[in-house]
Amino acid sequence: MDKKIIVANWKMNPASVGDAVALARKIERAAAAHLRAEVVVAPPAVFLTPVARVLKKAALGAQNVFWEQAGPYTGEMSPAQMKNIGVSHVIVGHSERRENLGETDEMVHRKIAAVAGAGMAAILCIGERHRAGADMPAEVGAQLKGALSGLKKSFVKNVIVCYEPVWAISTTFGARPATADDALRAAVYVRKIIGAVFGPAAGRTARVIYGGSVNAKNVASFLGLGGMDGALVGSASLDEKELSAIVRRAAAEK
Numbered sequence: 001m002d003k004k005i006i007v008a009n010w011k012m013n014p015a016s017v018g019d020a021v022a023l024a025r026k027i028e029r030a031a032a033a034h035l036r037a038e039v040v041v042a043p044p045a046v047f048l049t050p051v052a053r054v055l056k057k058a059a060l061g062a063q064n065v066f067w068e069q070a071g072p073y074t075g076e077m078s079p080a081q082m083k084n085i086g087v088s089h090v091i092v093g094h095s096e097r098r099e100n101l102g103e104t105d106e107m108v109h110r111k112i113a114a115v116a117g118a119g120m121a122a123i124l125c126i127g128e129r130h131r132a133g134a135d136m137p138a139e140v141g142a143q144l145k146g147a148l149s150g151l152k153k154s155f156v157k158n159v160i161v162c163y164e165p166v167w168a169i170s171t172t173f174g175a176r177p178a179t180a181d182d183a184l185r186a187a188v189y190v191r192k193i194i195g196a197v198f199g200p201a202a203g204r205t206a207r208v209i210y211g212g213s214v215n216a217k218n219v220a221s222f223l224g225l226g227g228m229d230g231a232l233v234g235s236a237s238l239d240e241k242e243l244s245a246i247v248r249r250a251a252a253e254k
Protein backbone atom coordinates (compact mmCIF):
# COMPACT_ATOMS: atom_id res chain seq x y z
CA MET A 1 0.00 0.00 0.00
CA ASP A 2 1.39 3.39 -0.96
CA LYS A 3 1.85 6.01 1.71
CA LYS A 4 -0.61 8.87 1.88
CA ILE A 5 0.90 12.10 0.64
CA ILE A 6 0.41 15.43 2.40
CA VAL A 7 1.48 18.51 0.44
CA ALA A 8 1.96 21.74 2.38
CA ASN A 9 1.26 24.59 -0.05
CA TRP A 10 2.43 27.73 1.74
CA LYS A 11 1.44 29.97 -1.20
CA MET A 12 3.02 33.45 -0.76
CA ASN A 13 3.75 32.89 2.95
CA PRO A 14 5.47 33.41 5.36
CA ALA A 15 7.01 36.88 5.17
CA SER A 16 10.59 36.11 6.18
CA VAL A 17 13.22 33.46 5.61
CA GLY A 18 13.53 33.03 9.37
CA ASP A 19 9.86 32.19 9.68
CA ALA A 20 10.03 29.84 6.69
CA VAL A 21 12.94 27.88 8.11
CA ALA A 22 11.35 27.71 11.57
CA LEU A 23 8.10 26.37 10.13
CA ALA A 24 9.95 23.91 7.88
CA ARG A 25 11.87 22.58 10.91
CA LYS A 26 8.61 21.86 12.72
CA ILE A 27 7.09 20.14 9.72
CA GLU A 28 10.28 18.12 9.26
CA ARG A 29 9.95 16.96 12.86
CA ALA A 30 6.40 15.77 12.18
CA ALA A 31 7.50 14.02 8.97
CA ALA A 32 10.36 12.27 10.79
CA ALA A 33 8.00 11.13 13.54
CA HIS A 34 5.46 9.74 11.06
CA LEU A 35 7.35 8.00 8.31
CA ARG A 36 4.23 6.22 7.11
CA ALA A 37 3.11 9.50 5.58
CA GLU A 38 4.87 11.18 2.66
CA VAL A 39 5.22 14.89 3.38
CA VAL A 40 6.02 17.55 0.78
CA VAL A 41 6.76 21.15 1.80
CA ALA A 42 6.17 23.70 -0.96
CA PRO A 43 7.48 27.13 0.12
CA PRO A 44 7.65 30.21 -2.09
CA ALA A 45 10.56 29.93 -4.57
CA VAL A 46 12.69 32.48 -2.70
CA PHE A 47 12.76 30.17 0.32
CA LEU A 48 13.39 26.86 -1.48
CA THR A 49 17.11 26.70 -0.74
CA PRO A 50 17.03 27.58 2.97
CA VAL A 51 14.05 25.26 3.48
CA ALA A 52 15.83 22.46 1.59
CA ARG A 53 18.62 22.58 4.17
CA VAL A 54 16.32 21.62 7.03
CA LEU A 55 14.28 18.94 5.24
CA LYS A 56 15.46 15.33 5.44
CA LYS A 57 12.40 13.10 5.65
CA ALA A 58 10.03 15.64 4.15
CA ALA A 59 10.41 16.33 0.43
CA LEU A 60 10.83 19.74 -1.17
CA GLY A 61 8.11 21.03 -3.46
CA ALA A 62 7.95 24.09 -5.72
CA GLN A 63 4.76 26.02 -6.44
CA ASN A 64 5.54 26.68 -10.09
CA VAL A 65 8.08 26.05 -12.84
CA PHE A 66 8.73 27.03 -16.46
CA TRP A 67 8.71 24.50 -19.28
CA GLU A 68 11.96 25.42 -21.03
CA GLN A 69 15.34 24.24 -19.76
CA ALA A 70 17.34 27.44 -20.33
CA GLY A 71 17.24 30.65 -22.32
CA PRO A 72 15.81 34.14 -22.48
CA TYR A 73 12.87 33.74 -20.06
CA THR A 74 13.13 36.58 -17.57
CA GLY A 75 11.72 35.71 -14.19
CA GLU A 76 11.26 32.02 -14.86
CA MET A 77 12.90 28.95 -13.34
CA SER A 78 13.57 25.69 -15.17
CA PRO A 79 12.85 22.14 -14.06
CA ALA A 80 16.59 21.38 -14.11
CA GLN A 81 17.31 24.35 -11.83
CA MET A 82 14.60 23.22 -9.46
CA LYS A 83 15.90 19.69 -9.40
CA ASN A 84 19.43 20.93 -8.84
CA ILE A 85 18.46 22.52 -5.51
CA GLY A 86 16.60 19.43 -4.33
CA VAL A 87 13.03 19.92 -5.54
CA SER A 88 11.23 16.61 -6.12
CA HIS A 89 7.63 17.80 -6.55
CA VAL A 90 6.16 20.76 -8.43
CA ILE A 91 2.61 22.07 -8.06
CA VAL A 92 1.28 22.81 -11.54
CA GLY A 93 -1.91 24.50 -12.64
CA HIS A 94 -3.10 25.77 -9.28
CA SER A 95 -6.38 27.64 -9.72
CA GLU A 96 -4.81 30.81 -8.32
CA ARG A 97 -2.31 30.79 -11.18
CA ARG A 98 -4.97 29.98 -13.72
CA GLU A 99 -7.08 32.84 -12.39
CA ASN A 100 -4.47 35.53 -11.60
CA LEU A 101 -1.86 34.79 -14.24
CA GLY A 102 -3.87 33.34 -17.09
CA GLU A 103 -2.27 29.92 -16.94
CA THR A 104 -3.95 27.75 -19.58
CA ASP A 105 -4.31 23.99 -19.96
CA GLU A 106 -1.73 24.17 -22.75
CA MET A 107 0.80 25.84 -20.43
CA VAL A 108 -0.04 23.35 -17.71
CA HIS A 109 0.56 20.53 -20.17
CA ARG A 110 4.00 21.84 -21.10
CA LYS A 111 4.95 22.25 -17.46
CA ILE A 112 3.90 18.70 -16.60
CA ALA A 113 5.90 17.29 -19.50
CA ALA A 114 8.96 19.30 -18.44
CA VAL A 115 8.64 18.31 -14.78
CA ALA A 116 8.18 14.62 -15.59
CA GLY A 117 10.98 14.79 -18.14
CA ALA A 118 13.28 16.04 -15.39
CA GLY A 119 12.26 13.07 -13.23
CA MET A 120 10.20 15.05 -10.73
CA ALA A 121 6.56 14.63 -9.76
CA ALA A 122 3.97 17.13 -10.99
CA ILE A 123 1.05 17.85 -8.67
CA LEU A 124 -1.61 18.78 -11.19
CA CYS A 125 -4.40 20.90 -9.67
CA ILE A 126 -7.81 20.75 -11.27
CA GLY A 127 -11.27 21.61 -10.04
CA GLU A 128 -14.47 23.34 -11.00
CA ARG A 129 -15.04 26.98 -10.08
CA HIS A 130 -18.58 26.88 -8.78
CA ARG A 131 -20.29 24.58 -6.43
CA ALA A 132 -22.84 23.02 -8.70
CA GLY A 133 -22.50 19.29 -9.13
CA ALA A 134 -23.10 19.52 -12.87
CA ASP A 135 -19.93 21.57 -13.46
CA MET A 136 -17.51 19.02 -12.07
CA PRO A 137 -17.32 16.50 -14.93
CA ALA A 138 -17.25 19.14 -17.67
CA GLU A 139 -14.61 21.38 -16.10
CA VAL A 140 -12.48 18.68 -14.53
CA GLY A 141 -12.68 16.58 -17.70
CA ALA A 142 -11.55 19.47 -19.89
CA GLN A 143 -8.72 20.44 -17.54
CA LEU A 144 -7.48 16.88 -17.26
CA LYS A 145 -7.61 16.18 -20.97
CA GLY A 146 -6.00 19.53 -21.75
CA ALA A 147 -3.19 18.89 -19.30
CA LEU A 148 -2.56 15.24 -19.99
CA SER A 149 -3.51 14.42 -23.59
CA GLY A 150 -0.37 13.87 -25.63
CA LEU A 151 1.78 13.30 -22.56
CA LYS A 152 4.19 10.38 -22.93
CA LYS A 153 2.60 7.39 -21.30
CA SER A 154 5.75 6.76 -19.28
CA PHE A 155 5.30 10.22 -17.69
CA VAL A 156 1.87 9.49 -16.25
CA LYS A 157 3.37 7.88 -13.17
CA ASN A 158 5.04 11.23 -12.42
CA VAL A 159 1.67 12.97 -12.12
CA ILE A 160 -0.29 13.33 -8.91
CA VAL A 161 -3.74 14.73 -9.64
CA CYS A 162 -5.15 17.06 -6.99
CA TYR A 163 -8.88 17.55 -7.15
CA GLU A 164 -9.26 21.01 -5.65
CA PRO A 165 -12.60 22.68 -6.37
CA VAL A 166 -12.13 26.45 -6.34
CA TRP A 167 -15.24 26.94 -4.19
CA ALA A 168 -13.65 24.83 -1.45
CA ILE A 169 -10.35 26.73 -1.18
CA SER A 170 -10.34 28.46 2.20
CA THR A 171 -9.64 31.91 0.79
CA THR A 172 -12.56 31.79 -1.68
CA PHE A 173 -15.46 33.91 -0.43
CA GLY A 174 -17.99 31.65 1.30
CA ALA A 175 -15.72 28.62 1.02
CA ARG A 176 -16.50 25.32 2.61
CA PRO A 177 -14.73 22.02 2.17
CA ALA A 178 -16.09 19.52 -0.31
CA THR A 179 -17.96 16.63 1.23
CA ALA A 180 -16.38 13.21 1.18
CA ASP A 181 -18.97 12.31 -1.47
CA ASP A 182 -17.92 15.22 -3.70
CA ALA A 183 -14.27 14.24 -3.38
CA LEU A 184 -14.93 10.57 -4.03
CA ARG A 185 -17.08 11.28 -7.07
CA ALA A 186 -14.34 13.47 -8.52
CA ALA A 187 -11.58 10.97 -7.75
CA VAL A 188 -13.51 8.21 -9.49
CA TYR A 189 -14.07 10.51 -12.46
CA VAL A 190 -10.38 11.48 -12.62
CA ARG A 191 -9.39 7.80 -12.72
CA LYS A 192 -11.94 7.16 -15.42
CA ILE A 193 -10.54 9.92 -17.65
CA ILE A 194 -6.94 8.85 -17.08
CA GLY A 195 -8.00 5.29 -17.82
CA ALA A 196 -9.69 6.39 -21.03
CA VAL A 197 -6.63 8.34 -22.21
CA PHE A 198 -3.79 6.08 -21.03
CA GLY A 199 -5.42 2.70 -20.40
CA PRO A 200 -7.23 1.16 -17.42
CA ALA A 201 -4.05 0.30 -15.50
CA ALA A 202 -2.99 3.96 -15.55
CA GLY A 203 -6.42 4.95 -14.25
CA ARG A 204 -6.20 2.47 -11.40
CA THR A 205 -2.67 3.32 -10.32
CA ALA A 206 -2.85 7.12 -10.72
CA ARG A 207 -2.36 9.03 -7.50
CA VAL A 208 -5.29 11.30 -6.71
CA ILE A 209 -5.43 13.68 -3.75
CA TYR A 210 -7.94 16.23 -2.46
CA GLY A 211 -7.41 19.93 -1.70
CA GLY A 212 -9.67 22.69 -0.37
CA SER A 213 -10.02 23.74 3.30
CA VAL A 214 -8.36 20.58 4.58
CA ASN A 215 -7.65 20.74 8.31
CA ALA A 216 -6.87 18.41 11.19
CA LYS A 217 -10.56 17.89 11.89
CA ASN A 218 -11.76 16.96 8.41
CA VAL A 219 -8.70 15.29 6.86
CA ALA A 220 -9.69 11.79 7.99
CA SER A 221 -12.94 11.99 6.05
CA PHE A 222 -10.95 12.43 2.82
CA LEU A 223 -8.05 10.08 3.56
CA GLY A 224 -10.47 7.32 4.48
CA LEU A 225 -11.99 7.24 1.01
CA GLY A 226 -10.98 4.32 -1.16
CA GLY A 227 -8.71 5.59 -3.90
CA MET A 228 -7.84 8.90 -2.19
CA ASP A 229 -4.09 9.10 -1.83
CA GLY A 230 -3.62 12.23 0.21
CA ALA A 231 -4.29 15.94 0.57
CA LEU A 232 -3.02 19.33 -0.53
CA VAL A 233 -3.13 21.68 2.42
CA GLY A 234 -3.00 25.48 2.14
CA SER A 235 -3.89 27.64 5.17
CA ALA A 236 -3.63 24.80 7.69
CA SER A 237 -0.08 24.07 6.50
CA LEU A 238 1.08 27.38 8.00
CA ASP A 239 -0.01 26.21 11.43
CA GLU A 240 2.50 23.74 12.79
CA LYS A 241 0.02 22.05 15.12
CA GLU A 242 -2.63 21.61 12.44
CA LEU A 243 -0.17 20.23 9.93
CA SER A 244 1.42 17.86 12.44
CA ALA A 245 -2.01 16.49 13.30
CA ILE A 246 -2.78 16.05 9.58
CA VAL A 247 0.51 14.20 9.04
CA ARG A 248 -0.15 11.99 12.07
CA ARG A 249 -3.58 11.16 10.70
CA ALA A 250 -2.16 10.36 7.26
CA ALA A 251 0.43 8.03 8.77
CA ALA A 252 -2.31 6.15 10.62
CA GLU A 253 -4.22 5.37 7.40
CA LYS A 254 -3.85 1.84 6.13
Ligand code: PGA
Pocket (backbone or CB within 6 Å): 009, 164, 168, 169, 170, 171, 211, 212, 213, 214, 232, 233, 234, 235, 236
Ligand atom coordinates in the same frame (compact mmCIF):
# COMPACT_ATOMS: atom_id res chain seq x y z
P1 PGA B 1 -6.66 25.82 1.57
O1 PGA B 1 -5.80 25.95 0.23
O2 PGA B 1 -6.22 24.55 2.25
O3 PGA B 1 -6.32 27.05 2.36
O4 PGA B 1 -8.07 25.77 1.15
C1 PGA B 1 -5.50 24.84 -0.54
C2 PGA B 1 -4.83 25.24 -1.83
O5 PGA B 1 -5.32 26.16 -2.49
O6 PGA B 1 -3.81 24.66 -2.20
